[in-house]
Amino acid sequence: MTMSMRAGLIGILGAAAILGATTAAAxxxxxxxxxxxxxxxxxxxxxxxSGETSFGTKTAELIGPDGRPVPLFQTDSVLRPGxxxxxxxxxxxxxxxxxxxxxSWSQADFRTRITDDIEGVPDxxxxxxxxxxxxxxxxxxxxxxxxxxxxxVRGSAGWARDLTGNDSLVxxxxxxxxxxxMKYLWNPAARGFxxxxxxxxxxxxxxxxxxxxxxxxLRVTPAAAGSLIIAF
Amino acid sequence: MTLTPSLRLAGLVVVAVALACGSDVRAYxxxxxxxxxxxxxxxxxxxxxxxxxxVTNRNVPGVxxxxxxxxxxxxxxxxxxxxxxAISSQFVAFVxxxxxxxxxxxxxxxxSRPDLDNKVLGxxxxxxxxxxxxxxxxDILLNAAMNWSVAATGEPGRYDVESIALHxxxxxLGLGHSALGETELASGGRSIRGKRTVMFPIAYPSGNVExxxxxxxxxxxxxxxxxxxxxxxxxxxxxxxVTLNGAGIFGAHVTAFNLNTGDLVGGxxxxxxxxxxxxxxxxxxxxxxxxxxxxVDVSAxxxxxxxVTINFKPxxxxxxxxVPAGGSSGSIEIKVPSK
Numbered sequence: 147m148t149m150s151m152r153a154g155l156i157g158i159l160g161a162a163a164i165l166g167a168t169t170a171a172a173x174x175x176x177x178x179x180x181x182x183x184x185x186x187x188x189x190x191x192x193x194x195x196s197g198e199t200s201f202g203t204k205t206a207e208l209i210g211p212d213g214r215p216v217p218l219f220q221t222d223s224v225l226r227p228g229x230x231x232x233x234x235x236x237x238x239x240x241x242x243x244x245x246x247x248x249x250s251w252s253q254a255d256f257r258t259r260i261t262d263d264i265e266g267v268p269d270x271x272x273x274x275x276x277x278x279x280x281x282x283x284x285x286x287x288x289x290x291x292x293x294x295x296x297x298x299v300r301g302s303a304g305w306a307r308d309l310t311g312n313d314s315l316v317x318x319x320x321x322x323x324x325x326x327x328m329k330y331l332w333n334p335a336a337r338g339f340x341x342x343x344x345x346x347x348x349x350x351x352x353x354x355x356x357x358x359x360x361x362x363x364l365r366v367t368p369a370a371a372g373s374l375i376i377a378f
Numbered sequence: 379m380t381l382t383p384s385l386r387l388a389g390l391v392v393v394a395v396a397l398a399c400g401s402d403v404r405a406y407x408x409x410x411x412x413x414x415x416x417x418x419x420x421x422x423x424x425x426x427x428x429x430x431x432x433v434t435n436r437n438v439p440g441v442x443x444x445x446x447x448x449x450x451x452x453x454x455x456x457x458x459x460x461x462x463x464a465i466s467s468q469f470v471a472f473v474x475x476x477x478x479x480x481x482x483x484x485x486x487x488x489x490s491r492p493d494l495d496n497k498v499l500g501x502x503x504x505x506x507x508x509x510x511x512x513x514x515x516x517d518i519l520l521n522a523a524m525n526w527s528v529a530a531t532g533e534p535g536r537y538d539v540e541s542i543a544l545h546x547x548x549x550x551l552g553l554g555h556s557a558l559g560e561t562e563l564a565s566g567g568r569s570i571r572g573k574r575t576v577m578f579p580i581a582y583p584s585g586n587v588e589x590x591x592x593x594x595x596x597x598x599x600x601x602x603x604x605x606x607x608x609x610x611x612x613x614x615x616x617x618x619x620v621t622l623n624g625a626g627i628f629g630a631h632v633t634a635f636n637l638n639t640g641d642l643v644g645g646x647x648x649x650x651x652x653x654x655x656x657x658x659x660x661x662x663x664x665x666x667x668x669x670x671x672x673x674v675d676v677s678a679x680x681x682x683x684x685x686v687t688i689n690f691k692p693x694x695x696x697x698x699x700x701v702p703a704g705g706s707s708g709s710i711e712i713k714v715p716s717k
Contacts, residue, residue: 218633272697
């Protein structure tokens, strides 16, 4: 892989600027990486950004004399893009398979726009912050290697606790994700780690139950994540 | 479409219409009376439950006494079926007594009352122990001057007994009126545009049977009066103040809208600090709105001398409100603009 290809790869995968700077320096130092054959242990710490989830509209309604609804006002709710921190502790079962335990903390705002008030109250937007703590188990399949780059797909499932309203409202959710990405690994032997690197990935986050708006159904939200890796 | 004025469900013959003057700011209007020790909530005591009632043995055109009793049984059953309220009832016998008689019996029946204006469908009255506020009897009068029906799907030109009885039984059990409705001026008074509670003081037009079904607001109200342990553990409340130019206002109607279920539950600010509590809410996120009590006569809700403020515009609380199970949102302040 040429340097220009590497730089392009980093750009496409959207790694954070600080990660890019670190790895660019590393390229010149290490020619190849010697991955452990059995049971390498990886610790990854990083951040994630989730996309917007729409919950659609709901109308506050009275019932008219003819049985038809009489709207009081209408709401349109979304969970705005959020951010969070996450950590993964993984172990390789083979050259191709990893299992990992993940924990994360994230925040995002519910935002509800209120319109069409029956008494003419001006349209307004209200919000409330949701904080989520999640624990998941995941499996990674490394399906292709290109030098220091290992491409993977990942699936996870777990449990999350959602808090809002000064942490007074607590709801538990079943969460999961599917996605894929790449790990870039090298041997910074001089720094005392056997392997170091980073990973970036895209995910489709799924949840059932939890703090939500509207009917309880499976909801899918896009997300991107990046982590720094050390391996032993 | 021509709207005809809806008929009013009459107010109550009880000393205080609402528990508005005590320290209790639970916002669903409950009936109360003033006794020597202060204001006492008007409700049936545990040893008076099941509530025993008698039915006047009188027919009116379209409805026999037996049909009335069967209909009342369904209406009482509707209230008793609320799983978060510990209330039940029992029919005792047909009697010659009239509703309104002082006979130590709770009597329900049709009766002519020329003094009632021709817009009153029914009234509920109480006789209370003036020392303790304990209910001695509570009667429901259905105005015999009206046209009534017990038809399964309603009957044009006739008022549905079950719907009106469900409302009046709500009073008999201790509920005041709810303001969860909108009206418009029409010839002869106000007509209803819509409502989301059986306990709104204005009924649907004749032929309508929508009020045979309790709404979330009614369920929250009856559960607040006769709460089960599950109600207290599983539901929460929005609490706070309604203020106008920084000062609390009495009698603002506060509505909580559940973004998950679409349920609406209403209540009032019940002191001059503007404090309110809207209880009986399923946990979740809510939109909270305050409005003046301008759709019906204030006297349908509060004592005439209550300092009800209506000189303000409706407004929403500025944030979504999180309601936890078994707890409260924490105090919020709804700032309403003046008219």
